[in-house]
Amino acid sequence: MPNLKNPSSPSDGxxxxxxxxxxxxxxxxxxxxxxxxxxxxxxxxGQWLLRIEDxxxxxxxxxxxxxxMRQLLACGLSWDEEPIWQSEHxxxxxxxxxxxxxxxxxxxxxxxxxxxxSALEAQGVITPRNQEIIYPGTCRPHEIIPYKGGSELLDExxxxxxxxxxxxxxxxxxxxxxxxxxLNRDVGDFVLRRRDDLFTYQLAVVVDDAEQKITHIVRxxxxxxxxxxxxxxxxxxxxxxxxxxxxxxxxxxHGEKLSKQTLATAIHTETEQQALNSLRNAARHLGLSDLxxxxxxxxxxxxxxxxxxxxxxxxxx
Ligand code: GLU
Ligand code: ZN
Numbered sequence: 001m002p003n004l005k006n007p008s009s010p011s012d013g014x015x016x017x018x019x020x021x022x023x024x025x026x027x028x029x030x031x032x033x034x035x036x037x038x039x040x041x042x043x044x045x046g047q048w049l050l051r052i053e054d055x056x057x058x059x060x061x062x063x064x065x066x067x068x069m070r071q072l073l074a075c076g077l078s079w080d081e082e083p084i085w086q087s088e089h090x091x092x093x094x095x096x097x098x099x100x101x102x103x104x105x106x107x108x109x110x111x112x113x114x115x116x117x118s119a120l121e122a123q124g125v126i127t128p129r130n131q132e133i134i135y136p137g138t139c140r141p142h143e144i145i146p147y148k149g150g151s152e153l154l155d156e157x158x159x160x161x162x163x164x165x166x167x168x169x170x171x172x173x174x175x176x177x178x179x180x181x182x183l184n185r186d187v188g189d190f191v192l193r194r195r196d197d198l199f200t201y202q203l204a205v206v207v208d209d210a211e212q213k214i215t216h217i218v219r220x221x222x223x224x225x226x227x228x229x230x231x232x233x234x235x236x237x238x239x240x241x242x243x244x245x246x247x248x249x250x251x252x253x254h255g256e257k258l259s260k261q262t263l264a265t266a267i268h269t270e271t272e273q274q275a276l277n278s279l280r281n282a283a284r285h286l287g288l289s290d291l292x293x294x295x296x297x298x299x300x301x302x303x304x305x306x307x308x309x310x311x312x313x314x315x316x317x
Contacts, residue, residue, distance in 0.1 A: 005182070012298060013046075013213075014041060014044040014045065014047065014099060014215055014216055015039065015041075015044025015046060015047045015049065015212065015213050015214050015215045015216070016038075016041035016044075016046055016047065016048050016049070016167060016207070016214065016215070016216045016217070016218060017048065017049040017050070017051055017214050017217070018033065018036050018037050018048065018049075018050055018051070018072075018077075018079070018162075019032045019050075019051040019052075019205065019208075019219070020033075020034075020052065020053065020063060020068050021052075021053045021054065021056065021059065021060070022052055022053075022054050022060050022064035022065040022068060022254075023060060023061055023064060023267035024061055024064055025064060025067045025068060026067075026068055026071045026072070026246065026266065026267050027265060027266055027267060028267060028281060028282065028285075029104070029220060029249065029250040029252050029280070030220075031071075031075070031087040031278055031279075031281075031282045032220065032247055032248075032250055032285050032286060033220045033247060033280045034075075034077055034264075034282075035075075035077065035279060035283065035286065035306075036218050036245075036247045036280045036286055037120050037219065038077045039286075039306055039310040040081065040218045040222070040245065040310065041216070041218075042303075042307045042310075043307050043308075043310045043311045044073055044216070046215075046216070047080040047081065047082050048077075048079055048080055049079055049083070049212055050070060050072070050079040050083040051083065051084050051085075051086070051208060051212070052065045052068075052083060052084070052085045053201065053204065053205070054085055054086050054087045054184070055086045055087065055093075055198060055199050055201065055204045056198060056201065057198065061305055063086070067231065067266075068218050069083070070269075071267065071269045074171075074270075074272075074275045075208065075269060075271035075275045075278065075279055075299065076275075076279075076299040076300055076302075076303050081117055084208070084212070085154075085202050085209065087223065089096050089207075089208070089211075089262040090199070090278075092155055092207050092208070092211060093199040093203055093204055093207055094192075096203060096206075096207045096237060097192060097193060097199075097203070098163065099158065100192070100236065100237070100239060101146045101147060102146060102234065104144040104145070105129060105144065105162045105236060106146075106147070106160070106161060106192070107139060107140055107141055107144050107147075107159070107160055107162055107189075108139065108147060108157045108158070108159060108160075109115070109135075109138070109157065109158045109159070109191070110139060110141060110156065110157055110158075110190075111135075111158075111159045112195075114292075114314075115117060115138065116133055116135060116136065116138065117133070117138045119138050120133070120134075120136055120278070122244055123136060130151060130188070132186075132225075134185075134186065134187060134188040135160065135187075135188035135189050136155070136188065137234075138210055139209055139285050140159070140160070140162060140189060141236060144162055148244065155197070156195050157195060158191050158193060158194055158195045158220050159191065159192050159193040160190060160191055160192065161190055161192055161219065161233065161236075162189055163183050163184055163188070163189055163190055163232070165184065166184070167182070167183045167184055167232065168180055168181065168182045168183070169181050169228035169229075169231050169232055170185060171227065171228070171231055171241070172244055172254070173227075173244050173245065174243055174245035175246055175247065175248075176221075178299070179224070179227070179228070181225070181227075181228035181229075181230075183228055183229060183232060183266055184315070186225075187228075187229055188226075190202060190229055200228065201226075202229055202230060202233065203233070205226075205230060205295060206233045206234055206237070207262035208238075209234075209238070209239075209242060210234065210237070210239035215241050215242050215243065216243050216245065217242050217243070217244050218243065218245040218246075218247065219246060219247065220246065220247055220249055221246040221248055221249050221259070222249055223246065224246045225248075226275050227244055227263050247286065248285065248286075250285055260307070264296050272298075272299060273295055275299060276295075276302060277286075279299070279302065279303075279306075280293075280302075283306055283309075286310075288309045288310065289309070290309065291305050291306055291309060293307050
């Protein structure tokens with residue numbers, strides 16, 4: 001899908017971001033997302049923000065945020081504006097939940113994983129492993145009455161977003177073209193606040209992309225399946241929808257996506273040469289060719305060439 005915007009025109013307020021979860025250092029896959037989003041922002045003369053997505057505190061590793069920032073800077077991927085940490089913005093997410101509560105689209109759910117699995121089994125629904133469980137609506141009331149006490153909530157209770165019937169979300173991905181998802185069929189009423197009192201990724205990402213006025217989201221294709229529900233939540237909350245550009249995933253030799261779970265190894269950025277090699281691997285993955293090689297080139301020169309190559313790529317591909 002070509003980018004129809006004239007690439008040489010100055011930004012009309014382009015704001016992109018890189019939003020890593022600090023669950024470990026950057027690996028080859030996350031560097032692709034960092035580089036792709038950085039190049040797209042720079043090529044469009046936009047801002048590139050860094051947001052540390054540390055809402056899922058049990059999965060966060062102390063110090064990983066600092067390590068990620070160190071790796072980014074070693075690769076010359078500098079950000080504009082102060083980075084934000086989601087853990088420091090709990091009141092934003094609370095406010096969004098209060099709003100949804102007023103709109104009568106939130107309900108409390110007391111199901112455990114086991115209750116959901118049994119309810120699905122009773123309906124004859126088998127969820128393949130690795131596939132998301134579609135919530136069967138067990139706790140959904142006939143008529144939603146806002147829960148009392150604003151954001152003061154009971155323990156061990158999750159909050160789910162009630163989806164309207166017939167909710168097919170369509171959007172144009174700048175890399176992958178037209179996308180559509182039937183949210184009731186593929187997702188079901190999804191959780192915005194977990195039983196253990198944590199706000200979910202879906203809620204936090206939507207609130208922060210709006211708070212930070214992000215106009216372009218460039219991220220890995222592993223997140224593509226979250227996009228429709230994020231667009232739905234944006235609409236319910238009255239936020240603008242940014243444009244989306246999902247980048248091809250880096251797979252390991254078994255064809256599995258690289259992640260901390262599959263013990264993807266951290267990229268090396270200790271020396272300038274190592275950082276440049278890591279960048280070159282990421283660029284190759286993004287389909288960028290004819291970039292300066294050899295070890296005489298500086299990272300800054302290389303990034304400039306990559307920004308120009310990116311420009312060519314999305315204009316002519
Ligand atoms: N924090 C998410 C991750 O590291 C990315 C969120 C996003 O880019 O929307 O997988
Ligand atoms: Zn339930």
